[in-house]
Amino acid sequence: MTFSPELEARFAKLLASYPPGRQRSAVVPMLLYGQDEVGAVTQELVEEVARRCGVTPLQVDEVIGYYSMLHRKPLGKYHVQVCTNIACQARGGEELMDHAARTLKLGNKEVSTDGLISLEEVECMGACSWAPAIQINYDFHHFVTPERFDQLIAALRDGTYRKAS
Amino acid sequence: MADPVKFTIDGQELTAAPGTLLINAAKEAGISIPAFCYYDNLSLQAACRMCLVEVEKTPKLQVACTLPVAEGMVVHTDSPQVRQARKGTLEFLLTNHPLDCPVCDKGGECELQDMVFRYGAGESRYRETKIHVDEKQWSPVVFYDAPRCILCYRCVRICGEGLGVSALGIGNRGAAAEIVPNGGDHLECDECGACIDICPVGALTSGTYRYKTRPWEMEHVGTICTHCSNGCKTTLGVRNGEIIRANNRDRSGVNGEFLCIKGRYAFDFNEHPDRLTAPLVRTNGELKPVSWAIALATVAKKFNELRARHAKFGVIGSNHTTNEENYLLQEFARQVLGTSNIDHHRTGDVATLMDALQGRSNALATIGDLLTAKAALVIDSDLAQEQPLIAFQLRSNARLNKGHIYAISPGPVREDNYATTTRAALGQEFEALEKWREQLAKEPELVILFGAAIKDNAIRQLVAFGDSLGIPVKYVCLVDYSNSRGASDMGLLPDLLPGYQPVSNAGLEPGLNVDQMLADPNLEALWVVGSNPFLRGNLAGRSAFLVVQDLFLTETARHADVVLPAASAYEKIGTVTNVCGEVQKLQRGPKTMGAKSDFEIIALLAREMHADLGRLTPEAVFNEIRQNVHGYNVPLLVVETGGAAPTAPVNGRVSFQSHPELIRSAQNTLYTSGTLGRYSQMLNSVLEAPGALYRDPGIEPLVKPGSVQVETIVSHD
Numbered sequence: 012m013t014f015s016p017e018l019e020a021r022f023a024k025l026l027a028s029y030p031p032g033r034q035r036s037a038v039v040p041m042l043l044y045g046q047d048e049v050g051a052v053t054q055e056l057v058e059e060v061a062r063r064c065g066v067t068p069l070q071v072d073e074v075i076g077y078y079s080m081l082h083r084k085p086l087g088k089y090h091v092q093v094c095t096n097i098a099c100q101a102r103g104g105e106e107l108m109d110h111a112a113r114t115l116k117l118g119n120k121e122v123s124t125d126g127l128i129s130l131e132e133v134e135c136m137g138a139c140s141w142a143p144a145i146q147i148n149y150d151f152h153h154f155v156t157p158e159r160f161d162q163l164i165a166a167l168r169d170g171t172y173r174k175a176s
Numbered sequence: 177m178a179d180p181v182k183f184t185i186d187g188q189e190l191t192a193a194p195g196t197l198l199i200n201a202a203k204e205a206g207i208s209i210p211a212f213c214y215y216d217n218l219s220l221q222a223a224c225r226m227c228l229v230e231v232e233k234t235p236k237l238q239v240a241c242t243l244p245v246a247e248g249m250v251v252h253t254d255s256p257q258v259r260q261a262r263k264g265t266l267e268f269l270l271t272n273h274p275l276d277c278p279v280c281d282k283g284g285e286c287e288l289q290d291m292v293f294r295y296g297a298g299e300s301r302y303r304e305t306k307i308h309v310d311e312k313q314w315s316p317v318v319f320y321d322a323p324r325c326i327l328c329y330r331c332v333r334i335c336g337e338g339l340g341v342s343a344l345g346i347g348n349r350g351a352a353a354e355i356v357p358n359g360g361d362h363l364e365c366d367e368c369g370a371c372i373d374i375c376p377v378g379a380l381t382s383g384t385y386r387y388k389t390r391p392w393e394m395e396h397v398g399t400i401c402t403h404c405s406n407g408c409k410t411t412l413g414v415r416n417g418e419i420i421r422a423n424n425r426d427r428s429g430v431n432g433e434f435l436c437i438k439g440r441y442a443f444d445f446n447e448h449p450d451r452l453t454a455p456l457v458r459t460n461g462e463l464k465p466v467s468w469a470i471a472l473a474t475v476a477k478k479f480n481e482l483r484a485r486h487a488k489f490g491v492i493g494s495n496h497t498t499n500e501e502n503y504l505l506q507e508f509a510r511q512v513l514g515t516s517n518i519d520h521h522r523t524g525d526v527a528t529l530m531d532a533l534q535g536r537s538n539a540l541a542t543i544g545d546l547l548t549a550k551a552a553l554v555i556d557s558d559l560a561q562e563q564p565l566i567a568f569q570l571r572s573n574a575r576l577n578k579g580h581i582y583a584i585s586p587g588p589v590r591e592d593n594y595a596t597t598t599r600a601a602l603g604q605e606f607e608a609l610e611k612w613r614e615q616l617a618k619e620p621e622l623v624i625l626f627g628a629a630i631k632d633n634a635i636r637q638l639v640a641f642g643d644s645l646g647i648p649v650k651y652v653c654l655v656d657y658s659n660s661r662g663a664s665d666m667g668l669l670p671d672l673l674p675g676y677q678p679v680s681n682a683g684l685e686p687g688l689n690v691d692q693m694l695a696d697p698n699l700e701a702l703w704v705v706g707s708n709p710f711l712r713g714n715l716a717g718r719s720a721f722l723v724v725q726d727l728f729l730t731e732t733a734r735h736a737d738v739v740l741p742a743a744s745a746y747e748k749i750g751t752v753t754n755v756c757g758e759v760q761k762l763q764r765g766p767k768t769m770g771a772k773s774d775f776e777i778i779a780l781l782a783r784e785m786h787a788d789l790g791r792l793t794p795e796a797v798f799n800e801i802r803q804n805v806h807g808y809n810v811p812l813l814v815v816e817t818g819g820a821a822p823t824a825p826v827n828g829r830v831s832f833q834s835h836p837e838l839i840r841s842a843q844n845t846l847y848t849s850g851t852l853g854r855y856s857q858m859l860n861s862v863l864e865a866p867g868a869l870y871r872d873p874g875i876e877p878l879v880k881p882g883s884v885q886v887e888t889i890v891s892h893d
Contacts, residue, residue, distance in 0.1 A: 069345040
């Protein structure tokens with residue numbers, strides 16, 4: 012399996028940053044970066060990462076099963092993650108998740124038919140001070156009300172979405 | 177070595193070497209600390225929290241399985257706090273455990289059951305609905321019931337570390353975590369079942385045993401596996417004359433923890449419907465069942481008739497029969513039939529090794545040596561396929577004792593994953609060997625193991641190479657069947673008596689070997705005991721009177737004039753000699769009605785022929801072997817108590833005609849076992865069967881589902 016030159020360079024750097032014989036330490040970051048480029052953790056990616064890190068594909072599978080940020084199926088172009096962990100829950104996170112599911116007509120971990128948006132209920136993402144928070148791909152959005160949520164979704168759909176500063 | 181550490185457990189002042197784990201230090205002192213995930217010789221896991229103990233001046237309870245003892249440490253293993261913690265741990269382990277003990281296979285020998293009985297709370301505060309997950313079948317031999325699993329990782333570790341297969345892992349996390357197989361929904365592995373034996377609960381269950389019986393309803397018969405030459409102890413669970421399971425939980429044999437698929441599952445040939453249960457005599461061209469009396473009389477009459485006119489006899493012995501049977505057979509052939517034409521399918525050139533080792537003592541390695549030797553060199557064997565226990569011993573040696581393992585092979589072997597290995601075509605081994613000369617000479621000691629391709633002069637060359645290293649070297653000639661060594665040692669050879677003595681000592685001329693017997697048009701009688709030579713060719717002596725003793729109507733038996741149904745190794749007593757030359761005793765498990773042990777058949781035949789063999793029990797013959805056969809003067813105490821007694825090499829020149837073309841490897845894989853394997857449904861039902869030697873174990877998956885391989889039978893016996 013081949014990757015873009017940028018990703019190959021990143022992988023090379025990763026594998027060199029652990030002591031000899033500890034290449035398996037690179038499994039998690041390689042899967043994450045690989046997922047970003049490939050769109051999902053495909054079986055091909057699993058086998059390639061296993062080969063490069065000197066572990067069995069099953070050992071890579073164990074990691075994928077453990078970490079919820081690794082997805083075997085492609086996500087939407089925009090992956091909307093709503094936190095319902097304790098701080099966000101106290102500030103309306105669950106209601107926000109309900110609102111999201113209702114308006115997007117998507118269940119947890121589902122992708123819209125046009126492949127634009129996917130929705131996921133997530134655990135704490137470390138934004139408790141600004142609860143309720145959501146994450147769109149790698150961007151955080153703070154103090155999200157249902158109205159603010161709708162605006163963000165509308166922006167995703169009409170292409171005017173910009174990263175939060 | 178550093179000074180011992182002093183510490184106190186439950187008021188006892190103790191000492192132990194620095195680095196000793198608390199759980200082991202306590203065990204040494206007779207204090208049992210309960211644990212599920214801790215397991216001798218496997219990496220530490222600290223997953224189950226069952227071994228929590230109180231260490232003074234440490235605020236929280238500590239896990240005894242990962243805590244090394246320290247100077248002045250004061251430990252309490254039975255304080256109220258510890259008892260409370262154990263109750264809590266067990267309550268947690270039982271939250272989603274189905275408590276279906278009444279239908280669970282493990283009931284009666286379940287570690288969780290025992291622990292709850294001894295340390296548990298007796299009741300649970302957990303009121304929520306349990307998560308049910310359906311049981312999964314991963315292969316014909318392995319089933320998994322996730323809710324019963326306590327996630328101790330024992331199976332994951334034994335498969336990865338012990339077997340070097342790594343077919344099991346953990347999927348998901350938290351309450352949804354469960355063991356997952358490498359093939360997604362099935363296993364691609366050695367199918368050895370070690371994961372099932374090691375499971376402390378009933379999460380992993382065995383295809384042969386599940387829902388059949390209870391542990392206390394069986395008789396447990398510790399005998400020696402009859403499949404390959406490694407001589408593993410397998411404990412047969414026998415109920416009402418039927419073998420229900422085989423395992424090795426008491427770890428009493430040379431194999432310790434280990435058994436392969438054959439030892440654990442391939443006992444089912446014994447109950448195969450095609451087992452012969454009545455003698456057959458050819459009448460009007462067809463084999464017809466007759467009584468034993470008629471069959472024996474038929475053979476005796478014909479043998480006596482032929483003997484009276486000095487007709488040419490041939491006798492082919494077995495690699496599966498006991499030493500006593502082999503000894504009796506060669507005596508019968510030489511003394512009663514008056515022929516030297518006796519041989520067996522030779523799977524290794526033992527005689528040449530014995531000759532090359534003349535004058536040396538302590539030159540044969542034992543199975544135990546393979547675990548402790550500082551270095552071992554394997555030539556021309558795919559150990560993981562052909563010699564599974566030896567492969568396990570060497571892997572364990574490298575892992576636990578830092579032994580250096582070297583392997584020269586014509587193709588990929590599993591040793592590639594951890595050992596120093598190189599490829600060499602058959603016949604080119606010594607060039608590869610020379611490159612390692614310097615490195616090998618630096619080892620403090622060496623065990624050299626070699627397959628059937630190293631024979632005749634190559635063995636002498638190898639021993640010369642070993643001598644030239646200037647270090648102590650021991651050897652193992654990798655023969656293939658459960659008593660291949662014994663067949664050779666007991667003189668099932670045309671020019672050698674038991675103990676490799678020349679036939680001239682008995683006033684005889686050397687006789688015909690297997691190939692010569694089959695090719696001799698003047699042969700008038702051929703007596704085949706537990707062998708299937710016709711797989712490789714026909715008998716030239718078309719009119720020869722053919723007597724076959726076997727479990728099944730083999731290719732050879734089909735041509736016989738008289739077929740005598742024989743008992744299997746699991747149905748008789750006697751001794752067998754493993755690949756390393758260690759003598760072990762068989763125990764009788766089940767019985768097949770109508771079949772008789774080869775010992776009994778030979779003795780009855782002698783009686784019918786009015787020939788006095790003198791000794792009528794295997795014990796008496798074993799005593800004679802101990803007195804007469806060089807190297808077999810083994811301590812009775814060891815053999816009678818189920819131990820393995822090493823034999824010594826012949827201490828003198830072995831005088832015989834070398835026939836390298838007769839040394840033929842059985843080429844059995846992990847999933848084949850000659851004739852017996854063909855009648856084992858379990859062995860043939862796994863996805864991996866029949867397997868192949870020297871396939872790449874590293875990159876390619878062991879099997880590709882759906883790929884069907886053409887069955888090739890190379891195996892003789």
